[in-house]
Amino acid sequence: MTTTNSSATRHIVTLQAHALAHQAQHPDASGTFSWILSAVAGSAKRIAAAVRRARLEDVLGSAGETNVQGETQQKLDVIANEILLQTLSEREGVAVIASEENEEPVLLRVEDDGQSRYCVLFDPLDGSSNLDICGSVGTIFSILSKDAATPAADAILQPGKRQVAAGYVLYGSSTVMVLTIGSGVDMFVLDPSIGAFVRVAQGLRIPPTNKCYSLNEANRRTFPEGYQKYLDWAQSNGYSSRYVGAMVGDVHRVLLQGGVFMYPPTAKAPKGKLRLMYEANPMAMLVEQAGGKALAAPGQRILDVQPEAVHQRCSVILGSSAEVDAVVAQLAG
Numbered sequence: 001m002t003t004t005n006s007s008a009t010r011h012i013v014t015l016q017a018h019a020l021a022h023q024a025q026h027p028d029a030s031g032t033f034s035w036i037l038s039a040v041a042g043s044a045k046r047i048a049a050a051v052r053r054a055r056l057e058d059v060l061g062s063a064g065e066t067n068v069q070g071e072t073q074q075k076l077d078v079i080a081n082e083i084l085l086q087t088l089s090e091r092e093g094v095a096v097i098a099s100e101e102n103e104e105p106v107l108l109r110v111e112d113d114g115q116s117r118y119c120v121l122f123d124p125l126d127g128s129s130n131l132d133i134c135g136s137v138g139t140i141f142s143i144l145s146k147d148a149a150t151p152a153a154d155a156i157l158q159p160g161k162r163q164v165a166a167g168y169v170l171y172g173s174s175t176v177m178v179l180t181i182g183s184g185v186d187m188f189v190l191d192p193s194i195g196a197f198v199r200v201a202q203g204l205r206i207p208p209t210n211k212c213y214s215l216n217e218a219n220r221r222t223f224p225e226g227y228q229k230y231l232d233w234a235q236s237n238g239y240s241s242r243y244v245g246a247m248v249g250d251v252h253r254v255l256l257q258g259g260v261f262m263y264p265p266t267a268k269a270p271k272g273k274l275r276l277m278y279e280a281n282p283m284a285m286l287v288e289q290a291g292g293k294a295l296a297a298p299g300q301r302i303l304d305v306q307p308e309a310v311h312q313r314c315s316v317i318l319g320s321s322a323e324v325d326a327v328v329a330q331l332a333g
């Protein structure tokens, strides 16, 4: 047989093939989950296209509304949210959708008809204030399962350790999806020439250490004292600082290169700024699945926090194990 070295004939694994291979390992799986993942991927392709054309289509800037968090909605926050809501609500396997941009969860199929389904929670566009300057933005998602008999509110308010899958899509210099389906972390890049996410890394491991911290240092004066001590310690020990200002961009760097990402309590956001259910939980699952740590406070895993409200906030310390330990040492000392 003649073989070629051409990239056109190279063996690739698409996200769809990856999901089907995962499904094949679970003989009782109905395919519902793979179908939901394909809706997330399809939405991400549309959002990526909208983000890339934003300046051309004149959809940058504020939509003139504030969301439930009291934050100004960008036009693209609204567009990304509509794309995800529309695509996911067509999937028979989705029971409930919760979004940063919707005050209440959307109840789609919550009657007790004996069918198990899923709850999908997302931040449709993370870091949207970066849009106007052509900076990195992303989508973050979390998937929980729901038995037919479980009321919607209980199914949504499960701790992060019950997530069946979590991931993010980074709309950066390329469009990257990082995903866990509960055992390890895999990375996919959107190949626009074939319109598919192609697997580029399997079993990602976060480097155990890297002298780099990522947080909004302008808030330093109102951080609890331990964080200020950590910054003094890090700065006397040759650390570097990197901050994109979009959680997806910052966590992606930490996942690939190591370091620690934090959003501590501040005077303005005494419980932290980031949202537990669709920012902290999915990122914590990815980081732990990649061998790192993700804490809300010393001794408190983010994934163990029992949620009380869909939009509740949570303090975040996540990244390389040794770097998270270094923060905890200063907080405790």
Ligand code: AHG
Residues within 6 Å of the ligand: 071, 100, 123, 125, 126, 127, 128, 129, 216, 245, 246, 247, 248, 263, 273
């Ligand atoms: P969103 O755009 O979804 O509201 O999220 C913005 C978040 C997060 O992406 C980022 O880590 C953080 O806000 C940055 O906050 P500061 O501007 O306060 O540093």
Ligand code: MN
Residues within 6 Å of the ligand: 123, 125, 126, 127, 247, 279
């Ligand atoms: Mn966000």
Ligand code: MN
Residues within 6 Å of the ligand: 077, 100, 123, 124, 125, 126, 127, 128
């Ligand atoms: Mn957002």
